[in-house]
Amino acid sequence: MRRVNVGTLRLLPLAALVAAVAVLCGCERSGQPGIRLKADPEHFPTLKTVNVDSYVSDSSYTRYRITSPLWLMFEEAREPHWNFPKGLYAVRYDNAMNENGSFTADSATYFSKKKLWRFDSNVRIINISGDKFLTQQLFWDQQAEKFYCDSFIHIERADRIIEGYGFESNQQMTEYQIFHPTGAFPSSDFGAAGQ
Numbered sequence: 001m002r003r004v005n006v007g008t009l010r011l012l013p014l015a016a017l018v019a020a021v022a023v024l025c026g027c028e029r030s031g032q033p034g035i036r037l038k039a040d041p042e043h044f045p046t047l048k049t050v051n052v053d054s055y056v057s058d059s060s061y062t063r064y065r066i067t068s069p070l071w072l073m074f075e076e077a078r079e080p081h082w083n084f085p086k087g088l089y090a091v092r093y094d095n096a097m098n099e100n101g102s103f104t105a106d107s108a109t110y111f112s113k114k115k116l117w118r119f120d121s122n123v124r125i126i127n128i129s130g131d132k133f134l135t136q137q138l139f140w141d142q143q144a145e146k147f148y149c150d151s152f153i154h155i156e157r158a159d160r161i162i163e164g165y166g167f168e169s170n171q172q173m174t175e176y177q178i179f180h181p182t183g184a185f186p187s188s189d190f191g192a193a194g195q
Contacts, residue, residue: 041076048072065091075112084108088119092128100128105138115142127173132156135167145171153178161185
């Protein structure tokens with residue numbers, strides 16, 4: 001497995017741009033014609049990475065493993081963002097490298113200036129307590145340290161199943177509320193189906 005330092009990845013578009021400018025300037029000075037590229041920054045990524053398999057560490061411990069078939073960075077767009085159009089999967093680890101949560105979505109977008117994530121379609125989360133969350137759209141505001149959505153959400157806990165519209169939670173998905181609940185059912189009512 002290849003470990004990628006996320007901080008290094010953020011500098012790649014800038015490093016690529018500096019290298020391209022140096023090459024182009026060198027060509028024009030030597031009498032060679034320069035290459036001029038006109039690319040729409042809204043549709044042409046500054047970086048494209050396929051088959052991402054990245055580990056994120058904190059305080060010498062591996063905390064997350066993130067995988068995605070495709071990662072596109074649009075750092076020159078009017079609203080700089082990263083796009084994961086083919087899905088994103090993350091696993092969280094404790095200090096002993098045991099899995100203690102997971103996250104998946106069919107697509108994801110990270111708005112880098114706002115530090116805001118938007119996850120779309122089949123968003124599924126398992127928190128450290130084993131609670132399962134299912135929704136079609138979810139936002140993660142890293143600055144406010146919270147998850148939220150206005151869409152329908154289904155939560156499976158050990159003791160009950162809760163459903164409703166509108167949701168807000170802390171980053172750990174351990175303290176949360178549903179703004180418009182539509183039902184709460186003891187999980188024993190569903191037998192093995194609710195497990």
